[in-house]
Amino acid sequence: MGYATEEDAMIVPIPQMSRRLAQRFSRHQPNPEKAEQIFNNTLAVLVVNDFVQMLGIETDLLSSDSWNSVIRLVANVADLSILNLGKLECRAVKVGASTCSIPLEVWFDRIGYVIVEFDDFFKEGKLLGFLPQVTTTEIPLCQLQPLDVLLDHLTQLQTQPQESLLLEHFAKRPLDES
Template identity: 35%
Template sequence: MNSTTSPLLIVPIDLEIHSRARHLAAQQSTVEKGKRVYLNALAVYAVHSYLKWLQIPTDFNSSDCWNPVKAALSNAADLVIPNVGTLECSPVLPQETVILLPDTIENRIGYVAIQFQESLDSVQLLGFTPAVDEVNPPAQLTVSELQPIESLLQQITRLEVAIAFLQTDDSVAVQVRSVLDNKPLSEIVAQFELLYRTGDEFEWRYAGGEILAGDTRAVGATREAIQQDDSELQDLAEMLLEKLAEIWGDVT
């Protein structure tokens, strides 16, 4: 399916959310900042409503955009999907074709664009694009780059099935959990999914090993020990990506 054949999804915005968003905006230091915070809050609500309709839980009220202090310091419009990751919900003003993204965001699993009209009774979900660079996220996207909004559900499913695999007794999953210690599985899955989707296959082993390495290298370890650890982590990363490639190949 492509975006030219997928109808735009209309999401109504109820009066209670408008009231909450206006209250939040009134606490900002400038009118411009208040407008930005207001639209961010409505955008997050729209995506939350869509996912609720799909019976996908969100941690709606924990979004930074609902916190007056955090909203003042950042242009982020974040929506947490528990145990999966965080979406950026980007407002798009009438007639705009470029989606500006905040420069302080990180660890997003993707971006949803929300089109506003002169009337704020409802908004349109324009589409979705998965993350393309975790370290240096893009400054902007164009509407033409968006995938149909239905691809958001596919992305969430991809991450969920990978997380479920890492919770099994499969030998690779067990080894990965032992390496990660207490690091959330959702974080490692998001990084591996990004590598799988955007990296060349010959990069999997080295880049995957770097992901697993994280902060696991012991302080004061010898160069030989680090090289040995890296080799073992690269082997594990390669096996994990082979497993995930098989799993994701079954997700439509």
């Protein structure tokens, strides 16, 4: 399986309505850093939501943790609920970044990770690639897999029986060493 290249990236326009919603979510945060985090997380989720819906994949924004105002305040989450499959983590990076930070709190209970790069004016999001799982807090962007791997992954999850999904999920978890 190859890594994503610049040609593999998908550019998705960000409507003004999405920017307004991200601004509204970020407006009442305790500090500017948290406000920026929530703004970026919200936009990343909305860009990925638009992308997967264009492909006919059903989502449920309202059941995503990133849509819960209390969870947004206390956690660094950017999840998108994919109907009947699980949560896809949508992480934002700035133009020119070489890595993406993945907080420990989102290492589990995710069916994958999509990285989105924003232009300076937040007019478009570039979906850079995908990883089915993470094991470190800093992911080199050169390790991302192409978006068609994401589509294959979601298709495989749809056809896989739920019991084997649970077994696979728990098999990926590191043992508690305490």
